[in-house]
Amino acid sequence: MKSFASFTARLVSVLLAVLFVLTLPAAFLAYDAGQLVFSPSRMTALLEDAVLQSKLVPLGLAWYAQTTAASIPKDAYTPDYATIVSFPSTQDWRDLRQIAITDEMLLEWVDATTNGAYAWLDNEEARPRVTWILQPLQQHLQSGRGEQALQIVYDALPPCSQEQIADFKQRQSAAPSGVEVPYNPCRFPAPWESDQYNDYLTSVEEMVAAIPPVLELVSTLAPDTPESTFLALKGSLRTARTVSRWGWVVPLLLLWLIAALRVRNLPALGLWWGIPLVLGGAATLILFLAVPPVARPWIDVAVATWPRELALEVRLFLDKVIRIIVSPLMWQGALSAGLGLLGILGGFFAGRRKARNASME
Known part of the structure; x- marks a missing residue:
């Protein structure tokens, strides 16, 4: 009976040791992820x-502009915005961002987004309250920056071909009197050049005037998402935060259980903790x-349907996030293995000393 109990204790200890080996890296990863994801200052x-x-x-601006323009219904009296915003290069969009939106x-x-998200995680509201103040953007664009941004898009237009000019003339002659005919998505020469530019400028001014002071x-972005979805997400995030904060208790508890079952001396400690x-x-x-x-x-699967350059940039950002999360695993793993090795060596030498003392007696 005693041997059966000893065998059972040994078997349970082995299973606990296997669980420890599996849970230790998971606990480290959860803790490291939580130190970034659930830290407002680090995420900001x-x-x-x-x-x-x-x-x-x-x-992102380029994608938003192209997606929004593509959603505008097309007819004979609406400019082809989707084609117009497809011409600026990546560098053009970078210049446009610098002109239209300040770093401040x-x-x-970003501060409003992170503050709203983390406040929502701790309160009992169903939806996050993320408020962007857009009045400074509107005032900035109305100060002349909007026209500078337009100039970048206008300069990116290719010169019109003779076929495009002929098409515009034909549509203009067929249009009812007093009806504005949109220009083809190209840069017209004189005598239409200034009128085309002014048409685009008027459209920009109307869009800027329509910017709400608060967004x-x-x-x-998610007007039709039910509150239950947000509440479920909040519950999952809270659970993940709890696991990241307290998950390390599990491997410690497993070590304590192993010690309670098998450790009676230093050699046993070196064996059952060290390994x-x-x-x-x-x-x-x-x-x-x-x-x-x-x-x-x-x-790659998550961004497969995105524009190629944007998908690449998102991959680079997420790769950076992953590297930040996993980088502590290197020293955590090395430290754990080093402590285990010291435990094994300490247990070995303690066992030899015990055996030597026993032989001398």
């Missing part, structure tokens, strides 16, 4: 660097190497 700094230093904002505006919007971001720590540290180092290449295909 990361996003501020992204919007100022990367091409995410210019390429971007930083204020409720979530209500605008799991070495293996858990090795598993953590493997996780450090495995996460980035495993995550990349999932990122």
Whole structure:
């Protein structure tokens, strides 16, 4: 009976050790992810660097402009906005961003977004309240920056071909009296040049005048999303935050249970703690190497339908986020393995000393 109890205790201890090896790297990863994702200051700094230093904002502007323009119903009296905004290059969109949106505006919007998101995570409201103040943007564009931005788009238009000019003349002659006929998506020569530019400028002024002073971001982007979806998301995020903060308790508890079942002396401590720590540290180092290449295909799938340049920029940003999260795993794994190795060596030498003392007696 005693041998059966000993065998059972050993078997349970082995299973607990296996669980420890599996949970240690998971606990480290959860903790490291939480230190970034659930830290308002770190996330704000990361996003501020992204919007100022990367091409995410210019390429996002290009995508938004092209998507919005493509959604405008086309008819004989509506300019082909979708084609017009397709001509500016990536550098044109970067220049346009610098002219139209100041760094201070971007930083204020990032702060408003992160503050609203983290406040929502801690309150009981169903929807996040993320408010962007757009009045400074409107005033900035009305001060002449809007026309400078238009100039970039206008200069990107290719010169009109004779066929395009002939098409415009034909549509103009067929239009009812007093009806404005939109210009073809190209740059017309004189005598139409100034009139075409003024038409575009009038459209820009109307769009700027229509900018609301305040934008409720979530209500605008997800007006039809039910509150239950946001509440479910909040619950999942809160659970993830709790796991990231307290997940490390699980491997510690497993070590304590192993000690309670099997550890009665230093040699046993070196065996039953040292080996799991070495293996858990090795598993953590493997996780450090495995996460980035495993995550990349999932990122590729998520952005597969996006414009190529924007998808590439998002991949670079998410790669950076993943590197920040997993980088502590290297020293955490090495430290765990080192402690385990010290435990094994300490237990070995303690066992030898015990055996030597026993033989001398």
